[in-house]
Amino acid sequence: MYTMSVSIFPNGLVFNKVFAALIMAFTLVLTGCGAGSETSESQAQTDVEPTTGGEETGDAGNDEEPVEEEPAETFVLNLLSQPTSATITEGESHTFSVSVEHDHPITVVWFRNGTVVQSSASTAFTATAAGTYDCSVTDGNSTLYCSDFSLTVEEAPYVTITGQPANQMVNEGVNVSLSVAADGNGSLTYQWYFNGSPVSGATGSTLSLNNITVEQGGAYHVVVSNAGETATSRTATVDVSANLASALISWSRPLKRADDTDLAASEIQGYEIYHGASAGGEMTPVDSVSADELEYTVTGLEQGTHYFSLVTVDTSGMKSNLSAPVSVTIN
Numbered sequence: 001m002y003t004m005s006v007s008i009f010p011n012g013l014v015f016n017k018v019f020a021a022l023i024m025a026f027t028l029v030l031t032g033c034g035a036g037s038e039t040s041e042s043q044a045q046t047d048v049e050p051t052t053g054g055e056e057t058g059d060a061g062n063d064e065e066p067v068e069e070e071p072a073e074t075f076v077l078n079l080l081s082q083p084t085s086a087t088i089t090e091g092e093s094h095t096f097s098v099s100v101e102h103d104h105p106i107t108v109v110w111f112r113n114g115t116v117v118q119s120s121a122s123t124a125f126t127a128t129a130a131g132t133y134d135c136s137v138t139d140g141n142s143t144l145y146c147s148d149f150s151l152t153v154e155e156a157p158y159v160t161i162t163g164q165p166a167n168q169m170v171n172e173g174v175n176v177s178l179s180v181a182a183d184g185n186g187s188l189t190y191q192w193y194f195n196g197s198p199v200s201g202a203t204g205s206t207l208s209l210n211n212i213t214v215e216q217g218g219a220y221h222v223v224v225s226n227a228g229e230t231a232t233s234r235t236a237t238v239d240v241s242a243n244l245a246s247a248l249i250s251w252s253r254p255l256k257r258a259d260d261t262d263l264a265a266s267e268i269q270g271y272e273i274y275h276g277a278s279a280g281g282e283m284t285p286v287d288s289v290s291a292d293e294l295e296y297t298v299t300g301l302e303q304g305t306h307y308f309s310l311v312t313v314d315t316s317g318m319k320s321n322l323s324a325p326v327s328v329t330i331n
């Protein structure tokens with residue numbers, strides 16, 4: 001049960017209309033809300049007047065379209081290939097490079113033994129110093145790192161002749177050694193040359209010429225080499241003399257001149273000695289001796305037969321004819 005009190009206001013007509021409207025509205029409220037009310041759901045819906053102008057009523061008019069989130073933007077940054085270790089020789093250089101797939105501009109930082117040696121957009125770095133290297137690549141969003149790699153710098157090859165072969169003068173049949181001293185890195189090799197041509201098998205620091213012959217006399221030098229350098233010694237001359245012998249020639253003082261007149265010892269001034277290669281061949285003077293000398297030793301004779309003759313010179317300067325030759329054979 002509801003209890004209602006109403007206040008009375010003057011101005012009867014206006015009041016009555018207002019009052020009547022209030023009673024009606026109140027009745028509708030009581031009827032629609034009371035328990036066991038016979039007002040159907042469809043009846044309640046017919047009491048709601050539609051809005052004009054095509055506007056929707058209720059919460060449906062306030063619904064907003066759902067906003068779709070944009071996917072996060074991705075950027076490509078990949079190392080396609082990396083530098084590998086290398087070995088160079090002193091004075092040389094080596095260029096390392098890295099291949100990068102990227103969308104944005106990149107910066108490549110190169111390190112040697114942990115210290116930055118280059119930072120730029122270049123994907124290559126030229127190195128000359130030995131050490132352990134690595135690199136990093138960044139595009140401002142992410143950073144990639146290379147694996148470590150190294151550069152080995154080997155000592156430049158060199159060869160220096162420190163001891164030269166010496167000239168020699170020897171007799172045939174002796175043993176001769178020619179030596180060279182050299183300094184260098186790596187393994188040293190030797191090649192001896194005779195009169196400009198390589199000597200077969202002569203590949204050591206010493207060249208041995210045992211029982212040398214006259215034909216082996218000449219100019220010798222050696223070339224010393226390693227993996228990258230060579231050095232040539234000065235030329236050593238080996239003079240080989242044949243085995244020489246000596247012969248003693250003796251004679252008697254002549255007593256007669258060519259005209260068969262007597263020749264006194266006091267009339268003889270001296271003797272001239274001549275040598276020839278054959279009995280009937282040309283004779284050449286070898287030496288001269290005084291009248292007191294009746295023998296002479298001839299030296300420097302090679303193997304073979306030699307012929308000798310004498311000429312007597314008197315005190316007036318007259319000379320006799322060549323004597324009959326005598327022969328000497330050297331074996």
